[in-house]
Amino acid sequence: MTPVQEEPPRALLAGASRRWVRLLPWGVAFVLCVALLPTTIQVLSVDYGLNGGVASALAVAQTAPLMLAVVRPLHAWSVIFAADVAGALALLTVDFQEPLLWPFPPMEIVGYVGLCLALGLREPRRTLLLVWLATAGANIGLGFVAPHGTSARSALLTVLSGVALLLAGALRERYEAQRRLAEQETISEAERDRRTLLEERARIARELHDVVAHHMSVITVQADTAAYRLDGLPPDVQEEFTSIAATARESLGEMRRLLGVLRNEDAHGELAPQPGLTRIEQLVEATVRAGVPVEFTPRDADVPEAVGLSAYRVVQEALANVVRHAPGAPTQVSVSEDGERLTVLVVNGPPPEPPAAPLEQGRTGHGLVGMRERVRLVGGELDTGPLPDGGFRVAARLPVAENDSGGAA
DSSP states (O other): OOOOOOOOOOOOOTSSSSHHHHHHHHHHHHHHHHHHHHHHHIIIIIIIIOHHHHHHHHHEEEEHHHTTTTOOOOHHHHHHHHHHHHHHHHHHHSOOOTTTTOOOOOHHHHHHHHHHHHHHHSSOHOOOOOOOOOOHHHHHHTTTTTTTTOOGGGHHHHHHHHHHHHHHHHHHHHHHHHHHHEEEEEEHHHHHHHHHHHHHHHHHHHHHHHHHHHHHHHHHHHHHHHHHTTTEEEEEEEHHHHHHHHHHHHHHHHHHHHHHHGTTTTOTTEEEETGGGGGGGHHHHHHHHHOOEEEEEEEOOOOOOHOOOOHHHHHHHHHHHHHHHHHHEEEEEEEEESSSSSEEEEEEEOSSSSSSSSSSOOOOOHHHHHHHHHHHTTTTTEEEEETSSSSSSEEEEEOOOHHHHHHGG
């Protein structure tokens, strides 16, 4: 089994979109190191009277890990925390003046607070609480050996570190919440698109089920009645018709069992014939009654029922969109067929007045997603888009030859 390689840790704010924000932690850490290193050496050796070598070693241990804190703040904290405690114990070996701050001099407090900000931006709540408890515990424990007694100033590191951890942790959690919300919105949008597509496919399957069921029923009836309608059929031919009828009934039953699950309680059209090209004129008349001036150019065309159903649904959804989004806009609907393809064109101009809200709340389908899926399933092409004058155009080209429609799957 191949061992999983651990990904290298990312720097603080590495995911920011702006470059200066990504460089900000490095800049702050560098400035703190450059400013605090000589200051710590100077204060510990001169003001507190600590040995120069010891002061230099402590200063390096207390400031250099601040650069590491940009990538691994918890590792840097363990080094700096140990160095700060060691520095407090080392100061017990020298006699310094009482007004000087102990156990943690001011420059150590500045570096430690900056480190706590880095911790708050990276670590979870439990880790931050443990860090603060360790800081407070060290502060209290050192207070028992204070050379000049304890005072309120001795708890300064505990208070400031707690504030820094709380603020930085709150900022990190707020950022994480916003990021998760944005991710959830993206996932929800993709899921809505997927659900819309699946719902439209189910609706198409239900309607095609009705079309096929009609043809299978006709085959069954013709095969069953052939012996009564045609005189003088040989016995073997009658047996063949009986077999055809039985096979058709069995196929129809299997199809209904497989596709019947797609029919929900709101779908009551199984016994009604599905609409086709001949019903488009009724759509146009209903749209005109809704206040949209529509010009319809019909043309007789002999097309498969599935193609006619797709054309009807495209026109239905296109006109519904005009009523919903461009009420009162002049609209042209045309249907033409050239022997190979059926062309459906719905073009509307800009509305006389922009609607304050959609005039139609109910929906007949799923907009462009539904139209595109219907056209794709019969092997056609859909072209939609806005027009320069503010109108909209929907053009569908559907194959009517059997060899064309077979490539839709």
